[in-house]
Amino acid sequence: MAEVKLLRTWSSPFPLRIVWALQLKGVPYETIYEDLSNKSPLLLQSNPVHKKVPVLLHNGNAVVESLIILEYVDETWKENPLLPEDPLERATARFWARYIDEKVLPSIWESFTKEGKEQEEGIVKAKENLKYLEEELKGKKFFGGEKVGFVDIALGWFAYNESLFEDVAGMKVVTKEEFPLLSAWAVTFADLPIIKDNWPSRDKLIAKYQAMRDSILKE
Amino acid sequence: MAEVKLLRTWSSPFPLRIVWALQLKGVPYETIYEDLSNKSPLLLQSNPVHKKVPVLLHNGNAVVESLIILEYVDETWKENPLLPEDPLERATARFWARYIDEKVLPSIWESFTKEGKEQEEGIVKAKENLKYLEEELKGKKFFGGEKVGFVDIALGWFAYNESLFEDVAGMKVVTKEEFPLLSAWAVTFADLPIIKDNWPSRDKLIAKYQAMRDSILKE
Incomplete structure (x- = not known):
C-alpha cells in the first residue's frame, strides 16, 4: 500500500x-x-x-x-475528482482558488486583526472580494456544482471561521441579506460529514485566535 | 478552426x-x-x-x-507538453513556477527599484531566492529537462531582463561565478528561435524601464 x-x-x-x-x-x-x-x-x-x-x-x-x-x-487518486474535466472549467476553478488565497483570505484576516474604523474598512474590502464568490455560486449548491470541488475546499476554512471571528472580533462579513448564497453554502459545507468530522475544537480555536488577535493589536 | x-x-x-x-x-x-x-x-x-x-x-x-x-x-493543445506527465514532477514544476512569481520576480523588481544600500540588500535577497533555482538546474539543460517546460516559461522573462536591469540600474544579480547553471540557461533559453523572435525591442524596453525606475525612485 x-x-x-x-x-x-x-x-x-x-x-x-x-x-x-x-x-x-x-x-x-x-x-x-x-x-x-x-x-x-x-x-x-x-x-x-x-x-x-x-x-x-x-x-x-x-x-x-x-x-x-x-x-x-x-x-x-481519481475517485471523487476535485477539478472538473473540461479545461475551461478547470481554469475557472484554479482562478477562484488562487483568488481566495490572494484576495479573500488576506482581506478577512486583515479585518480580523484590526479594530474600529480600520476594521470597518477591512470589512468593506472583504465584502467586495466576496461578492465575486457570491456571484459564482448562482444556480449551484457548491462551487463544484452538485458536489464539493476544488474551490469549495479552498474556501472551506471560511465556512467555520466566519462565526469564530464574529465571536472573537465582533465582526460580521457575510450576512444572509447581503450574501444569501454564500451564507447557505457555508452552512451546507460545514455540515457535510467529512468536513464536520474534521473541524478543530471550536473552544481551542477561539482561545488561539483571541490570543493571536490580542498580540497583533498590541504591536 | x-x-x-x-x-x-x-x-x-x-x-x-x-x-x-x-x-x-x-x-x-x-x-x-x-x-x-x-x-x-x-x-x-x-x-x-x-x-x-x-x-x-x-x-x-x-x-x-x-x-x-x-x-x-x-x-x-497536447503537442509539446509544458508540464510532465508524472504527478510528482507536475507538482514540482507548479511549485517552482509559483515560487518564481511569489519570491524571485518580486525580489528582483525590488532591487531594481531601489538604490545604494537598499538595492544591495535587495540583491542579496534575490540571490538567496535564485540559489534554489540554480540547484534545480543541476544535471539539466532546461528546468523541463531536455526541452523547455512550464518553469522555463515562467522564468523566461528573467533571461532577457537581467541584462536590461544591469544597463538601467547598474545591478548584477546572476554572475557566472555564483550561478553557472542559471547563467548558461539564460543564454540558451533567450536564444531559442521561438523565444528570441518574440522579445520586445531592447531599446524600447530600456527606455521604459528607465522611466519606470526614475518615477518610482522619485516617489
Whole structure:
C-alpha cells in the first residue's frame, strides 16, 4: 500500500484542505502534528524553501503548498475528482482558488486583526472580494456544482471561521441579506460529514485566535 | 478552426509566457495590444476581477492569469507538453513556477527599484531566492529537462531582463561565478528561435524601464 503522511498543525486551515481531500477520496494516511515554534527535522527537510505546513509525503516524496497538493492528490487518486474535466472549467476553478488565497483570505484576516474604523474598512474590502464568490455560486449548491470541488475546499476554512471571528472580533462579513448564497453554502459545507468530522475544537480555536488577535493589536 | 486571441501589452513579461506557449504548440492566434492606461472594454469585460493582461480568449471564453493560462493551453493543445506527465514532477514544476512569481520576480523588481544600500540588500535577497533555482538546474539543460517546460516559461522573462536591469540600474544579480547553471540557461533559453523572435525591442524596453525606475525612485 502506498505510504501517505500529512504534516499539519492542529489549527492551521491550509492542511485542513488536504485532510478533506484525502478523506473525500478515501486515501488512508498518517497524520504528523507539527509544532511551528519548534519545527521538526522532517518538516525542514521536506519543505526547505517555505518551512510550512501542509506537507504531503507520498512514498517518501514531499509535495508542498496546499493548492498544489490538492492538484497532486486529484491527479494521483481519481475517485471523487476535485477539478472538473473540461479545461475551461478547470481554469475557472484554479482562478477562484488562487483568488481566495490572494484576495479573500488576506482581506478577512486583515479585518480580523484590526479594530474600529480600520476594521470597518477591512470589512468593506472583504465584502467586495466576496461578492465575486457570491456571484459564482448562482444556480449551484457548491462551487463544484452538485458536489464539493476544488474551490469549495479552498474556501472551506471560511465556512467555520466566519462565526469564530464574529465571536472573537465582533465582526460580521457575510450576512444572509447581503450574501444569501454564500451564507447557505457555508452552512451546507460545514455540515457535510467529512468536513464536520474534521473541524478543530471550536473552544481551542477561539482561545488561539483571541490570543493571536490580542498580540497583533498590541504591536 | 478554433478562434484564439491574446490580449497583451508590447512590454509586459507575463503575456510573453503565453506567446511562447502558443507558438511552441503551433497554435495560430490573433494578438490584441492593450494600453493599460486606457483599458479596452474587451479587457475589462474578460478580466473583471484583476483587469490585467494576459487574457486568452478561446472561442469567446476568457482565461486569465498567466500560469493558469499556461495550464489551460497545455490541457487544450497536447503537442509539446509544458508540464510532465508524472504527478510528482507536475507538482514540482507548479511549485517552482509559483515560487518564481511569489519570491524571485518580486525580489528582483525590488532591487531594481531601489538604490545604494537598499538595492544591495535587495540583491542579496534575490540571490538567496535564485540559489534554489540554480540547484534545480543541476544535471539539466532546461528546468523541463531536455526541452523547455512550464518553469522555463515562467522564468523566461528573467533571461532577457537581467541584462536590461544591469544597463538601467547598474545591478548584477546572476554572475557566472555564483550561478553557472542559471547563467548558461539564460543564454540558451533567450536564444531559442521561438523565444528570441518574440522579445520586445531592447531599446524600447530600456527606455521604459528607465522611466519606470526614475518615477518610482522619485516617489
